[in-house]
Amino acid sequence: MIQTGLEKFIKNFPVELKSKRIGVLCHAASITSDYINIIDCFKSLPCTLSAIFGPQHGIFGQTQDNMVEWEGFIHPCLGIPVYSLYGKNRKPDSGMLSGIDALVIDLQDVGARPYTYIWTIKLCMEACCEKGISVWILDRPNPIGAIPFDGPMLNKNHFSFVGGASIPLCHRLTLGEMATLLKNSFFSSLELNVIWMDGWKRSSFFSETGLPWVLPSPNMPTPDTAVVYPGMVLLEATNLSEGRGTTRPFEIFGAPYIKTGEVLAILKLLHLPGCIFREHGFIPTFQKWKGEYCNGFQLHVTDCRAFLPVYTAVAMLSAVIQTSGDKFQFKQPPYEYETVKMPFDILAGSDDLRGFIEKHVSLLSIREKWIESHRAFNAIFTKISHYTEN
Incomplete structure (x- = not known):
């Protein structure tokens, strides 16, 4: 015990x-x-x-x-x-x-x-x-x-x-x-x-x-939420709804402009481990897109030990950006008392990740950079x- x-x-x-x-x-x-x-x-x-x-x-x-x-x-x-x-x-x-x-x-x-x-x-x-x-x-x-x-x-x-x-x-x-x-x-x-x-x-x-x-906080209703949160929290810094105003925040996400079929086709090719994206429309009761129908998904984690929460979220964001044209937007400051730097950048840790996603850098090469830095942190x-x- x-x-x-x-x-x-x-x-x-x-x-x-x-x-x-x-x-x-x-x-x-x-x-x-x-x-x-x-x-x-x-x-x-x-x-x-x-x-x-x-x-x-x-x-x-x-x-x-x-x-x-x-x-x-x-x-x-x-x-x-x-x-x-x-x-x-x-x-x-x-x-x-x-x-x-x-x-x-x-x-x-x-x-x-x-x-x-x-x-x-x-x-x-x-x-x-x-x-x-x-x-x-x-x-x-x-x-x-x-x-x-x-x-x-x-x-x-x-x-x-x-x-x-x-x-x-x-x-x-x-x-x-x-x-x-x-x-x-x-x-x-x-x-x-x-x-x-x-x-x-x-x-x-x-x-x-x-x-x-x-x-521990109002939008962390279950331990399942904690599993997806390290990656899906990045959506707070975009105009995608991260599911606030639903009963499954950070698992449900979307926006009115998302082309779910095209996004799903890209994600299926990536064979992301330990998870499934299921199409799921919703209407947030508060926060982003309040009262509007959002095309979106629920992220189901099928194997917690194989699942990579940040890599999965970045893959999803990349797919949304590729299929949404200029409708997808990164939010501007302020965010959590930061008034100058981009919200996405302070969540991600630098402006590198945003640049990689916008330039469609290979997801595998992005992850290789992370793994290299993790080796140093492991000490x-x-x-x-x-x-x-x-």
């Missing part, structure tokens, strides 16, 4: 934190295996919960979309501040940290670089390093840790709130391992403590862990990897 960092934290509460004032960064998915949220867990722990911090989407997952900020408030039952780290502040300021001795972080990540929670953690690590406050990460599974590295590395010139370290789009790391990488790279003097999981193997998918899935990955493959 897998024990998450939270459950080990409760069972063997760190002596260093006894009688201390604690801040906690958490959200709706910060739960035990019997669905008790970490905020409620603190009621029985020998410390004082002094402040709560919430990432994008809020501590209850209440804000639906990108760039929908939320405001902090006083917790109605506990009478302590709940601070928003997706609004006026993304990095905690001195006032927010003044009443705590340590910051405990328990967030469920999805294994894709653009998912903002790890970059909220990075900003918290920076703030705590400046104030001499210790950080405690309660580790959780990477739900797609079994998928090999996939997609381009992030260029330092394209660091943003959807990427703040040179890692692949699909990176295989847990948040505890990512925090270790960030400490080694940026915050060497930070007191970082990771409560590692027991029993988790990187070769497992979330559906194999026996742990309950709670939406870093091996040093910080805490968990075994099997």
Whole structure:
């Protein structure tokens, strides 16, 4: 049975934190295996919960979309501040940290670089390093840790709130391992403590862990969504609907102008592993193409271990561009607090991928470039990897 960092934290509460004032960064998915949220867990722990911090989407997952900020408030039952780290502040300021001795972080990540929670953690690590406050990460599974590295590395010139370290789009790391990488790279003097999981193997998918899935964000309804997300998130930076406003975001996608038959003919020739594109029309209830009929597809993953999420999404985008003329468009900034660089480029990690797609560069040659960069990253990955493959 897998024990998450939270459950080990409760069972063997760190002596260093006894009688201390604690801040906690958490959200709706910060739960035990019997669905008790970490905020409620603190009621029985020998410390004082002094402040709560919430990432994008809020501590209850209440804000639906990108760039929908939320405001902090006083917790109605506990009478302590709940601070928003997706609004006026993304990095905690001195006032927010003044009443705590340590910051405990328990967030469920999805294994894709653009998912903002790890970059909220990075900003918290920076703030705590400046104030001499210790950080405690309660580790959780990477739900797609079994998928090999996939997609381009992030260029330092394209660091943003959807990427703040040179890692692949699909990176295989847990948040505890990512925090270790960030400490080694940026915050060497930070007191970082990771409560590692027991029993988790990187070769497992979330559906194999026996742990309950709670939406870590409103458009991540199931572990299936996490499998396709590292590639399909690129659609956020285009005028294709990524399925927001449907019940299967990031699996369903399309636009009124898509020529599904022509796209499907190209994709069939590529023999993309572990997946099937099924024609599926839809009408989004909000966001892009709201209320309009979209020609599109549902991406069905038939073999998670063979599936390549980023390569598959890039192949699909290439096919759409080839068959759509000037109707397909990359979105212009701003996007996730970046006002200059193209949204697609900060998601992809540089402007290379957009250029390759527009110039119809061979998909295999694109992937070969990724694989070469992954070899170099693997040396870093091996040093910080805490968990075994099997």
